[in-house]
Amino acid sequence: MTAAPSAPSAAIAATGVVKTFGDRRALRGVSFSAAPGEVAAIIGPNGAGKTTLLSILGGLQPPTAGTVSRSASEVGWVPQQPAVYRKLSVAENLRLFARLEGVEDPDAAVARMLAQTGLEDRAGEELGRLSGGNQQRVNIAIGLLGDPPVLLLDEPSSSLDPRQRERLWEFIRGLATGGTAVVFSTHNVQEAERFADTVLVLADGELLFSGSPRGLEAEVGDGDRDFEAAFVEFLRERGH
Amino acid sequence: MRWLLVKDLQILRRSPLLVVLLVAYPVIISVLIGLALSKGPDKPTIAFVNEVPAGETEFTIGGEVRDASTYASELFKSVEPVRVRTRAEAVKKVKDGEVLGALIIPRDATEKLRSALSLSGAVELPTLEVIYNQEDPIKAEFVESTIKARLADANKALSDELTKVSGQYLDILLRGGSFRILGRGFDVLGLQRTKQVLEGVRADLPADDPSRPALDEVIRFAGLAIDNLDLSDEILGAIGEPVKVKRTVLDGASTPLDRFAIAVAVTISLMFVTVLLAAGMLALEREEHAFGRLVRGLVSRTTLVVEKIVLSALCALVVTLLMLGGLSLFVALDAGRAPLWLPALGAGAVAFGAMGVALGALAREVRAASLLAFLMSLPIAFLALVPSGSVSAGLFDVIRVVSAVFPFKASLDAVDAAVNDAGGLGVALAHLAALAAAYAAVARLALRRFA
Secondary structure, three states: EOOOOOOOOOOOOEEEEEEEEEEEEEEEEEEEOOOOOEEEEEEEOOOOHHOOOOOOOOOOOOOOEEEEOOOOHEEEEEEOOOOOOOEEEEEEEHHHHHHHHHOHHHHHHHHHHHHHHOOOOOOOOOOOOOOHHHHHHHHHHHHHOOOOOOOEEEOOOOOHHHHHHHHHHHHHHHHHHOOEEEEEEOOHHHHHHHHHEEEEEEEEEEEEEEEEEEHHHHHHHOOOOOHHHHHHHHHHHHOO | OHHHHHHHHHHHHHOHHHHHHHHHHHHHHHHHHHHHOOOOOOOEEEEEEEEOOOOOOOOOOOOEEEEEHHHHHHHHOOOOOEEEEEEEHHHHHOOOOOOOOOEEEEHHHHHHHHHHHOOOOOOOOOEEEEEEEOHHHHHHHHEEEOOOOHHHHHHHHHHHHHHHHHHHHHHHHHEEEEEOOOEEEEEEOOHHHHHHHHHHHHHOOOOOOOOOOHHHHHHHHHHHHHHHOHHHHHHHHHHOOOOOOOOOOOOOOOHHHHHHHHHHHHHHHHHHHHHHHHHHHHHHHHHHHHHHHHHHOOOHHHHHHHHHHHHHHHHHHHHHHHHHHOOOOOOOOOOHHHHHHHHHHHHHHHHHHHHHHHHHHHHOOHHHHHHHHHHHHHHHHHHOOOOOOOHHHHHHHHHHHHHHHHHHHHHEEEEEHHHHHOOOOOHHHHHHHHHHHHHHHHHHHHHHOOO
């Protein structure tokens, strides 16, 4: 991940993205790009603009100014809450969204996603009866139905217990290994440190840092701090 | 849109309780309302005390024997009599709430009636006693008005008899004849014959006879009386029924009440199923967090609005067509008009569906949307059923405007026209189309802040 706009090999790039709601500026000229197979975490305090940035990258809302290199149909989107129908089975949910996505062979896509999520044996179960972790896996699988080069996840582990969280990150790392660029937002900075190649630090709509977790620690200077303490110090030094 | 429809039907299929409630509730409500509209209240139970001794119920009018119980039966046309022996027993039943009221015919009722009709000069008329509780004003009003109406009918029947008898007496006075009073027979010469006799006597008198002027005066009086008594039948008829009513229907359908009740019941079902389903299913997209995912290029917001309208309209159409089919087993509906049911019900369902999605888009949560749909539907239905003249003109104008803004009145007009040939189907369909477009536009606007 680089703060420089759109490298030729970038899976997704944002250039000078601005978003205003009335008088409030939610994003102030954010630019970054992510390469294929890269995992990028967007972190920052509450109200920093993390979800707004993700929703613009995902095509849920247009930017007030600036550009995004990918259209909505080229990007897989996974909202924070599982956006699935609890009365439908796992397979029916996948099939419905595969059809709506216009996937050429919906049944094959469903089979592929069931295998990828490890939910083949629960394909016929109503989604509402599955655990939160399994629901989130289906939620992510729906985002991947169109085989997108980029997957955007909004707080993907927020409602999961530690064991479910581990399985989720294992799954996401597997996607990245397969070449999918993954951009996620999180409040959990340890997760960003552990699973992200790159962290984007947003505060008050401004991109303050873009680089590796170790790079963020180096920015603060003192090597004794853990990542979370370094992040807090980084924000404090910049007046947030 | 096809896959969204399939998805929603799958969800409904897996929510049997919701489907049962959604179908059963409006059907039950509408059938109850239909029954209430088509049937009058049950006959009130009234304690009845007849103190007149057995065999003493007969009286005579104009030489003809009548039985007072014939007139008393008029009273029982609108009440369910519970016969008791004494006044005290009747009062106790009213106090205990076993009956709504009591009617007491006193011992001397027939006797007083006989005296009044016997030309004996007696003027005291029989008086019936009515007893009822005042603790429930609605019941009291109902009992009082029912008994008053029936007593008026009984009085009218007696009055007709008296008028007839009076006419007969006047006819005898005019033309002559015989009649009986208190067992004695009388022969009456009659005014016409009297005049003829007097004119014969006058003709035989000399021209200068001193009694001629007096005789002329009596003959003139007899002529005048004859001319005026000729009109007595009409005058007596007018006294019996001084005001006649001519009914002229200026506007509106001539649908019988039971068939109009069917139109009301079907329209209420159509409204509940469609509005609740459309509002709930749209709000469900947000509650399942699927809305954002859907409108992110998979489905347009307009398509989503249309899909929910189509879904709810189709379901309501099936329910109401089945309902009409079922009702036609009990009430004779014109099967030849069945092809018109579909456009009427379809247009109503689409307009209600559009209103439902507008409510769902505004409320944004299933429970809030369902509550809002329910709270809005019932008053709208009742307002649309308020008849003109039952409230002030200004208030009725307000009610008309409010009713025109919501689809119930137009749907009722369309269903009534289609089922009962009440006329005005085209206007109602155009009204529904305009309302559907307006509500769909409101829903589409509300979806901008739905996610």
